[in-house]
Amino acid sequence: xxxxxxxxxxxxxxxxxxxxxxxxxxxxxxxxxxxxxxxxxxxxxxxxxxxxxxxxxxxxxxxxxxxxxxxxxxxxxxxxxxxxxxxxxxxxxxxxxxxxxxxxxxxxxxxxxxxxxxxxxxxx
Amino acid sequence: xxxxxxxxxxxxxxxxxxxxxxxxxxxxxxxxxxxxxxxxxxxxxxxxxxxxxxxxxxxxxxxxxxxxxxxxxxxxxxxxxxxxxxxxxxxxxxxxxxxxxxxxxxxxxxxxxxxxxxxxxxxxxxxxxxxxxxxxxxxxxxxxxxxxxxxxx
Amino acid sequence: xxxxxxxxxxxxxxxxxxxxxxxxxxxxxxxxxxxxxxxxxxxxxxxxxxxxxxxxxxxxxxxxxxxxxxxxxxxxxxxxxxxxxxxxxxxxxxxxxxxxxxxxxxxxxxxxxxxxxxxxxxxxxxxxxxxxxxxxxxxxxxxxxxxxxxxxxxxxxxxxxxxxxxxxxxxxxxxxxxxxxxxxxxxxxxxxxxxxxxxxxxxxxxxxxxxxxxxxxxxxxxxxxxxxxxxxxxxxxxxxxxxxxxxxxxxxxxxxxxxxxxxxxxxxxxxxxxxxxxxxxxxxxxxxxxxxxxxxxxxxxxxxxxxxxxxxxxxxxxxxxxxxxxxxxxxxxxxxxxxxxxxxxxxxxxxxxxxxxxxxxxxxxxxxxxxxxxxxxxxxxxxxxxxxxxxxxxxxxxxxxxxxx
Numbered sequence: 052x053x054x055x056x057x058x059x060x061x062x063x064x065x066x067x068x069x070x071x072x073x074x075x076x077x078x079x080x081x082x083x084x085x086x087x088x089x090x091x092x093x094x095x096x097x098x099x100x101x102x103x104x105x106x107x108x109x110x111x112x113x114x115x116x117x118x119x120x121x122x123x124x125x126x127x128x129x130x131x132x133x134x135x136x137x138x139x140x141x142x143x144x145x146x147x148x149x150x151x152x153x154x155x156x157x158x159x160x161x162x163x164x165x166x167x168x169x170x171x172x173x174x175x
Numbered sequence: 176x177x178x179x180x181x182x183x184x185x186x187x188x189x190x191x192x193x194x195x196x197x198x199x200x201x202x203x204x205x206x207x208x209x210x211x212x213x214x215x216x217x218x219x220x221x222x223x224x225x226x227x228x229x230x231x232x233x234x235x236x237x238x239x240x241x242x243x244x245x246x247x248x249x250x251x252x253x254x255x256x257x258x259x260x261x262x263x264x265x266x267x268x269x270x271x272x273x274x275x276x277x278x279x280x281x282x283x284x285x286x287x288x289x290x291x292x293x294x295x296x297x298x299x300x301x302x303x304x305x306x307x308x309x310x311x312x313x314x315x316x317x318x319x320x321x322x323x324x325x326x327x328x
Numbered sequence: 329x330x331x332x333x334x335x336x337x338x339x340x341x342x343x344x345x346x347x348x349x350x351x352x353x354x355x356x357x358x359x360x361x362x363x364x365x366x367x368x369x370x371x372x373x374x375x376x377x378x379x380x381x382x383x384x385x386x387x388x389x390x391x392x393x394x395x396x397x398x399x400x401x402x403x404x405x406x407x408x409x410x411x412x413x414x415x416x417x418x419x420x421x422x423x424x425x426x427x428x429x430x431x432x433x434x435x436x437x438x439x440x441x442x443x444x445x446x447x448x449x450x451x452x453x454x455x456x457x458x459x460x461x462x463x464x465x466x467x468x469x470x471x472x473x474x475x476x477x478x479x480x481x482x483x484x485x486x487x488x489x490x491x492x493x494x495x496x497x498x499x500x501x502x503x504x505x506x507x508x509x510x511x512x513x514x515x516x517x518x519x520x521x522x523x524x525x526x527x528x529x530x531x532x533x534x535x536x537x538x539x540x541x542x543x544x545x546x547x548x549x550x551x552x553x554x555x556x557x558x559x560x561x562x563x564x565x566x567x568x569x570x571x572x573x574x575x576x577x578x579x580x581x582x583x584x585x586x587x588x589x590x591x592x593x594x595x596x597x598x599x600x601x602x603x604x605x606x607x608x609x610x611x612x613x614x615x616x617x618x619x620x621x622x623x624x625x626x627x628x629x630x631x632x633x634x635x636x637x638x639x640x641x642x643x644x645x646x647x648x649x650x651x652x653x654x655x656x657x658x659x660x661x662x663x664x665x666x667x668x669x670x671x672x673x674x675x676x677x678x679x680x681x682x683x684x685x686x687x688x689x690x691x692x693x694x695x696x697x698x699x700x701x702x703x704x705x706x707x708x709x710x711x712x713x714x715x716x717x718x719x720x721x722x723x724x725x726x727x728x729x730x731x732x733x
Binding site for chain 3: 250
């Protein structure tokens with residue numbers, strides 16, 4: 052037996068390469084992608100910042116015009132996506148389940164990307 | 176897992192050298208022996224169990240600053256019994272020398288070289304020991320052994 | 329004077345002049361940074377020195393300075409292709425110290441992920457073997473079919489290569505019926521391809537001419553030099569950690585230990601294909617017989633401080649026997665962790681097996697041992713922020729100042 056038959060059959064059919072930027076790759080719904088905190092539930096306890104293995108979460112103070120009753124210290128987590136390894140330890144260890152997860156994987160950029168804008172938008 | 180009769184058989188082989196018995200989880204028998212007898216123990220095991228029956232699984236050095244010793248543990252896997260036994264020795268911290276077993280079991284070459292490079296334990300009789308085996312040269316030029324507890328690398 | 333002495337001489341001593349050829353850390357023949365200094369007389373190899381130390385990372389010192397939970401994520405990044413088995417060994421070693429027991433469903437799911445990883449690791453090393461002997465077509469075909477296995481791993485665990493699946497006391501995700509059907513579909517598409525490749529390795533003259541009778545190892549040499557894994561099983565010694573220790577669910581899932589007697593490179597590659605087919609059958613059995621119950625651990629309720637003790641855990645990685653030894657005295661950071669990967673024994677102790685072969689056989693023998701140098705040495709840190717490769721001192725790594733990637 053030889054591999055010639057397979058080769059000829061594959062020469063005459065179309066290639067299986069997916070031309071990535073023009074067509075999207077098929078991906079699962081619960082792939083570990085970009086995640087951010089939801090200010091409607093976050094209490095500012097900083098557990099996610101303590102437990103992160105790559106130390107990329109920093110706690111920031113809330114802006115002046117937002118006052119939340121369930122967040123007495125006024126802190127919220129800000130993730131640096133360039134050092135995050137997407138292990139989802141912060142998602143699982145949060146006591147009030149305050150993280151929103153997506154399967155967005157197209158995160159390469161030439162400058163630093165933070166989760167600040169997405170988090171502030173949740174309160175409107 | 177090891178049956179009671181098999182543990183008894185190993186203990187009979189090494190009966191003259193055992194100082195204390197212990198168990199490392201999960202149920203691997205451990206024997207404490209004196210550091211100078213290590214070559215006799217290995218030769219005895221090889222002779223009684225055959226040439227194709229044992230291999231060195233690991234050589235570990237543990238730096239215990241509070242007791243003033245360095246523990247050197249040999250993990251030996253016995254193929255006919257399908258289990259691993261642990262032989263524990265300890266040597267004084269300011270003069271760490273122990274006889275080498277590389278001519279009896281040549282598989283100990285990698286373990287002994289690594290323990291010398293990272294902890295400073297010298298194996299007498301092993302002529303392949305050298306400092307640049309794993310550790311990069313900027314650390315070896317300061318003449319320190321990285322894995323000791325009192326070293327801030 | 330000298331000519332008279334030369335005429336009266338009755339015997340001649342022939343001194344072979346040897347040529348030192350470095351098959352060095354950067355070389356098109358091998359994909360790993362290891363230095364093989366080969367001393368050759370003509371075309372025949374007479375001596376080999378193995379030089380290591382290009383990639384040392386200081387992982388053991390790093391593991392002593394972080395808590396147990398962060399350590400679990402660090403051990404997963406020691407090796408990219410065998411990351412699930414490193415995590416499994418560390419998690420089991422800590423479970424032996426603290427006395428936690430995972431549930432039955434969690435144990436079955438752990439075995440599922442580990443067997444999927446074994447299939448795609450064996451396909452990778454066979455593709456590399458085909459590439460270095462020049463058979464590029466086969467390399468491309470095996471890589472195309474390997475994508476199916478990575479898709480299956482993504483369905484189960486959420487990541488194609490790095491599956492952060494284990495946690496102390498169980499696993500982190502669960503599978504439902506929809507996912508189970510998808511994985512069974514993938515396995516059905518994969519099985520005829522694996523059988524086709526196995527037949528090709530046995531019968532195709534391109535492969536057998538270069539792999540038969542090369543690098544023969546006798547059982548006594550293999551055992552006394554401490555080599556593990558498919559090298560042992562390709563030389564006739566029956567020893568497999570899954571059958572000896574029976575950890576996780578291996579006491580309930582049936583499987584055979586594959587042993588071949590010839591001891592040459594072709595026997596080692598065929599052992600790997602047979603193991604991949606066995607793993608496929610095991611994955612099917614697990615998916616059809618999953619016990620019910622809960623497998624996911626609530627990470628908020630796990631203890632922070634672990635009791636004192638020592639333990640020694642072994643696991644069967646795709647390359648051999650992987651062991652972790654943990655000694656813990658007090659606190660929430662371990663006192664000593666020792667990692668011994670299978671490539672450590674296989675590559676460093678293997679200098680004796682290249683003798684009396686020709687130079688063209690040296691890459692073939694080296695790849696049949698399955699080198700994985702990042703497992704072996706565990707160090708170079710590349711600073712990606714400035715795009716420069718900075719030599720980071722050990723102080724920064726030990727203090728935790730360097731960000732993990």
